[in-house]
Amino acid sequence: xxxxxxxxxxxxxxxxxxxxxxxxxxxxxxxxxxxxxxxxxxxxxxxxxxxxxxxxxxxxxxxxxxxxxxxxxxxxxxxxxxxxxxxxxxxxxxxxxxxxxxxxxxxxxxxxxxxxxxxxxxxxxxxxxxxxxxxxxxxxxxxxxxxxxxxxxxxxxxxxxxxxxxxxxxxxxxxxxxxxxxxxxxxxxxxxxxxxxxxxxxxxxxxxxxxxxxxxxxxxxxxxxxxxxxxxxxxxxxxxxxxxxxxxxxxxxxxxxxxxxxxxxxxxxxxxxxxxxxxxxxxxxxxxxxxxxxxxxxxxxxxxxxxxxxxxxxxxxxxxxxxxxxxxxxxxxxxxxxxxxxxxxxxxxxxxxxxxxxxxxxxxxxxxxxxxxxxxxxxxxxxxxxxxxxxxx
Amino acid sequence: xxxxxxxxxxxxxxxxxxxxxxxxxxxxxxxxxxxxxxxxxxxxxxxxxxxxxxxxxxxxxxxxxxxxxxxxxxxxxxxxxxxxxxxxxxxxxxxxxxxxxxxxxxxxxxxxxxxxxxxxxxxxxxxxxxxxxxxxxxxxxxxxxxxxxxxxxxxxxxxxxxxxxxxxxxxxxxxxxxxxxxxxxxxxxxxxxxxxxxxxxxxxxxxxxxxxxxxxxxxxxxxxxxxxxxxxxxxxxxxxxxxxxxxxxxxxxxxxxxxxxxxxxxxxxxxxxxxxxxxxxxxxxxxxxxxxxxxxxxxxxxxxxxxxxxxxxxxxxxxxxxxxxxxxxxxxxxxxxxxxxxxxxxxxxxxxxxxxxxxxxxxxxxxxxxxxxxxxxxxxxxxxxxxxxxxxx
Numbered sequence: 001x002x003x004x005x006x007x008x009x010x011x012x013x014x015x016x017x018x019x020x021x022x023x024x025x026x027x028x029x030x031x032x033x034x035x036x037x038x039x040x041x042x043x044x045x046x047x048x049x050x051x052x053x054x055x056x057x058x059x060x061x062x063x064x065x066x067x068x069x070x071x072x073x074x075x076x077x078x079x080x081x082x083x084x085x086x087x088x089x090x091x092x093x094x095x096x097x098x099x100x101x102x103x104x105x106x107x108x109x110x111x112x113x114x115x116x117x118x119x120x121x122x123x124x125x126x127x128x129x130x131x132x133x134x135x136x137x138x139x140x141x142x143x144x145x146x147x148x149x150x151x152x153x154x155x156x157x158x159x160x161x162x163x164x165x166x167x168x169x170x171x172x173x174x175x176x177x178x179x180x181x182x183x184x185x186x187x188x189x190x191x192x193x194x195x196x197x198x199x200x201x202x203x204x205x206x207x208x209x210x211x212x213x214x215x216x217x218x219x220x221x222x223x224x225x226x227x228x229x230x231x232x233x234x235x236x237x238x239x240x241x242x243x244x245x246x247x248x249x250x251x252x253x254x255x256x257x258x259x260x261x262x263x264x265x266x267x268x269x270x271x272x273x274x275x276x277x278x279x280x281x282x283x284x285x286x287x288x289x290x291x292x293x294x295x296x297x298x299x300x301x302x303x304x305x306x307x308x309x310x311x312x313x314x315x316x317x318x319x320x321x322x323x324x325x326x327x328x329x330x331x332x333x334x335x336x337x338x339x340x341x342x343x344x345x346x347x348x349x350x351x352x353x354x355x356x357x358x359x360x361x362x363x364x365x366x367x368x369x370x371x372x373x374x375x376x377x378x379x380x381x382x383x384x385x386x387x388x389x390x391x392x393x
Numbered sequence: 394x395x396x397x398x399x400x401x402x403x404x405x406x407x408x409x410x411x412x413x414x415x416x417x418x419x420x421x422x423x424x425x426x427x428x429x430x431x432x433x434x435x436x437x438x439x440x441x442x443x444x445x446x447x448x449x450x451x452x453x454x455x456x457x458x459x460x461x462x463x464x465x466x467x468x469x470x471x472x473x474x475x476x477x478x479x480x481x482x483x484x485x486x487x488x489x490x491x492x493x494x495x496x497x498x499x500x501x502x503x504x505x506x507x508x509x510x511x512x513x514x515x516x517x518x519x520x521x522x523x524x525x526x527x528x529x530x531x532x533x534x535x536x537x538x539x540x541x542x543x544x545x546x547x548x549x550x551x552x553x554x555x556x557x558x559x560x561x562x563x564x565x566x567x568x569x570x571x572x573x574x575x576x577x578x579x580x581x582x583x584x585x586x587x588x589x590x591x592x593x594x595x596x597x598x599x600x601x602x603x604x605x606x607x608x609x610x611x612x613x614x615x616x617x618x619x620x621x622x623x624x625x626x627x628x629x630x631x632x633x634x635x636x637x638x639x640x641x642x643x644x645x646x647x648x649x650x651x652x653x654x655x656x657x658x659x660x661x662x663x664x665x666x667x668x669x670x671x672x673x674x675x676x677x678x679x680x681x682x683x684x685x686x687x688x689x690x691x692x693x694x695x696x697x698x699x700x701x702x703x704x705x706x707x708x709x710x711x712x713x714x715x716x717x718x719x720x721x722x723x724x725x726x727x728x729x730x731x732x733x734x735x736x737x738x739x740x741x742x743x744x745x746x747x748x749x750x751x752x753x754x755x756x757x758x759x760x761x762x763x764x765x766x767x768x769x770x771x772x773x774x775x776x777x778x779x780x781x782x783x784x785x786x
Binding site: 002003004005006007008009012013014034036037039040042044047048051052055056059060061062063064065066097098099101102104105109110111112113116127130131133134135165197198199227235239240241242243253256258259260262263264265266267268269270271272 | 395400402435440441444452455497498502504524527558590628632635646656661
């Protein structure tokens with residue numbers, strides 16, 4: 001029986017990251033592929049205590065439907081954290097969502113008509129490309145360097161492309177490069193966005209994971225025109241398995257996200273919102289973040305030193321001050337997608353770089369995650385990868 | 394700053410039910426508005442025990458990312474339950490989602506191009522209309538009676554409307570009417586769907602809530618062509634606050650839902666899936682369902698007798714054998730949306746019927762929920778509603 005699908009399904013493809021995760025889920029595979037936190041630093045006992053408290057004191061509320069906006073005490077705490085970081089906001093500016101990925105889908109729904117263009121970094125988060133593609137958009141990938149998007153390239157391309165509709169960026173510890181935009185570039189982006197009245201989706205799941213250097217204000221902290229839609233997440237600071245993120249935006253914009261969220265899945269989990277709220281009341285999220293930053297800092301340093309030691313001459317890589325990823329460029333003759341099966345055969349996994357480019361093309365890059373694997377596994381895995389790569393040159 | 398939105402946002406509106414819920418969330422309001430379970434029968438202690446077990450034995454897995462398909466042991470248990478109810482399936486036919494509402498959004502994304510028509514019951518679930526409208530579709534509402542969709546009306550309208558793309562139905566304890574389709578109508582629908590190769594979304598959140606009469610097989614149990622996409626939910630049998638539902642469909646169709654789910658929010662909550670899996674291992678969901686059915690049965694009977702007693706002459710209503718709702722038709726001169734403020738002023742709430750009609754029009758109907766309020770509140774609320782309604786005639 002031949003069922004007819006919507007035209008958009010021709011553009012929808014399975015996420016390379018998610019598919020690779022499935023392939024590499026076997027416990028004997030050393031995976032540098034996903035963006036997974038280290039499970040050994042999950043605050044399991046603390047979250048368990050918070051859950052028991054919630055179910056003992058307010059079980060009937062926690063298991064019931066709740067408002068689409070989200071649980072007010074949690075939204076107040078999130079707003080207070082943002083105020084401390086320089087963003088002027090209240091709970092009215094916060095909508096709870098089922099992980100910050102959902103913010104990308106809802107934004108696509110609200111902003112994108114077929115043929116509209118999403119302005120993005122080149123390279124950028126592959127699952128954001130997937131989320132937006134479902135709305136039959138095109139992309140306007142902007143060149144980047146160690147300081148972020150190159151504003152001259154942005155201006156040139158915006159002038160030539162009137163269908164640009166929304167800007168998507170990950171300014172801090174970018175996925176996949178790990179790079180952080182300079183303050184100057186951030187200001188430059190805001191100025192250009194204002195000129196064209198383009199909303200900016202600021203995706204910031206990694207911002208708290210800083211191991212060195214000084215924090216740079218998020219775009220939202222400098223947003224005088226209400227153009228920035230900020231997406232936050234508990235996935236990297238607390239747990240991704242609870243599926244909780246939020247959108248921070250001006251109330252009139254947020255109302256549209258609220259309507260879209262209602263249709264998409266009614267609301268985020270009541271119980272998980274209450275558990276995180278209790279966790280924030282009874283424990284110290286910043287102490288938890290310091291603990292995982294200490295661990296990730298060590299793993300990043302280890303991976304950087306192994307890159308130096310094991311990867312073929314002519315390779316180069318980023319030096320992220322935080323986050324989860326290192327972006328590697330290997331000698332030009334190596335196609336990182338083609339050699340992937342050889343590396344997986346030695347039970348090591350990574351993500352080939354091409355899927356992070358909206359326009360494809362680049363074949364000699366790859367993304368490495370350093371947060372998830374133990375130091376022992378990082379050493380073994382990097383040596384095995386290095387062997388395969390060195391055989392290619 | 395004038396931000397441009399996608400064209401579809403012109404059709405997106407906030408759910409009347411969700412907005413009414415916000416208005417009536419005050420504890421002194423007696424609400425017959427939402428479709429909320431009775432919180433006093435939530436298995437709070439059992440779910441708490443399941444959570445403690447999950448976090449004590451597998452905390453690091455529960456708090457981590459998981460596969461988009463969902464947690465395999467839970468999918469196996471859901472498939473086994475469906476097999477017992479006559480649907481031939483395995484875990485491979487199940488995709489876990491964040492509440493069955495998400496299934497509607499994903500289906501809209503996969504099937505609907507602008508201008509396509511969703512075939513639906515008239516009246517139907519208002520939040521399904523909202524979910525589909527985001528894909529710029531139209532609707533083909535089909536007349537219904539106590540036995541379900543009138544197949545002759547369906548055939549006539551399908552013959553005249555080649556843009557019909559997907560069929561959306563709630564055959565058991567329908568929302569908003571509480572009616573259940575006869576076996577004959579179910580077979581009739583399948584035959585027509587096969588003729589036109591139209592996929593059927595079978596929404597079945599209430600099927601287990603039967604207080605009397607014999608179960609009628611779901612459409613999926615009679616689906617020989619793989620056209621039926623069945624949506625199930627734990628919201629009404631266990632808890633809506635955990636946000637867990639599933640899609641049951643042929644694997645090739647399910648793969649498309651999986652891709653859409655990846656882009657939408659990556660995956661359902663790992664921890665909540667594991668908690669429900671442990672609950673199903675350690676406790677008896679059917680015993681829980683029997684407990685809440687006994688309670689809802691009493692409340693339904695009470696509300697039916699109060700309708701007889703308190704509502705103005707010339708009113709009529711459905712006699713649901715299960716589910717959560719009674720559908721009431723009041724004398725023609727009463728506009729149930731217009732008198733809503735008067736009823737809310739007496740601190741009682743319901744949902745005016747017009748929002749359940751894709752084509753609007755009908756003004757003298759309303760939906761009553763009988764599962765959420767205590768018997769005492771049902772008596773008080775129905776008397777207050779009756780007073781206002783009787784004043785109108």
